[in-house]
Amino acid sequence: GQNIDQPTEMTATEGAIVQINCTYQTSGFNGLFWYQQHAGEAPTFLSYNVLDGLEEKGRFSSFLSRSKGYSYLLLKELQMKDSASYLCAVRDSNYQLIWGAGTKLIIKP
């Protein structure tokens, strides 16, 4: 079967750095996405990785290792507004997105 694993919840301090991990087992791989979802709102796109390595976009970076079935999202200089759920999704061989259950990130002052 297809599976995306992420930690259920993480806590971090304002101004710090946090790394959210995602491991996946899917039928085929055509890219990995990270989305942010604030409570009661729709998911919004953060990043896309299809090749191994690090993609940096401002305070957010995303890393991919296809051989290990592993990705992480790195958030730097955490702000209170970063409190949200972070969703990992893999595009499978049918080009459909398989979603993890999300990691709820709590930022404390």
Added chain:
Amino acid sequence: IAGITQAPTSQILAAGRRMTLRCTQDMRHNAMYWYRQDLGLGLRLIHYSNTAGTTGKGEVPDGYSVSRANTDDFPLTLASAVPSQTSVYFCASSKTGTGGDEQYFGPGTRLTVT
């Protein structure tokens, strides 16, 4: 309209009733999707459409149907609602269904079946 709109925002529905959730996008995206999101579970794909006139089944299609008569609209119908269909429903679209095209999500419909 800018982006994707969904209607209604929320609905309480009696079991056995028929219900259509509406979704409209103005970005001229070819691909559209319907997901449901339940607590503790990832988004699950119900149905999708890669282009107007075509539809496909996702992971959890039973009890739902869709149509794609034109590029902009992608309604989701529950023929006879059951309590297990209580969920938040998101419509999404992307330029195509491949590559790095991100999916844009509507605001969601919160449906409660009693």
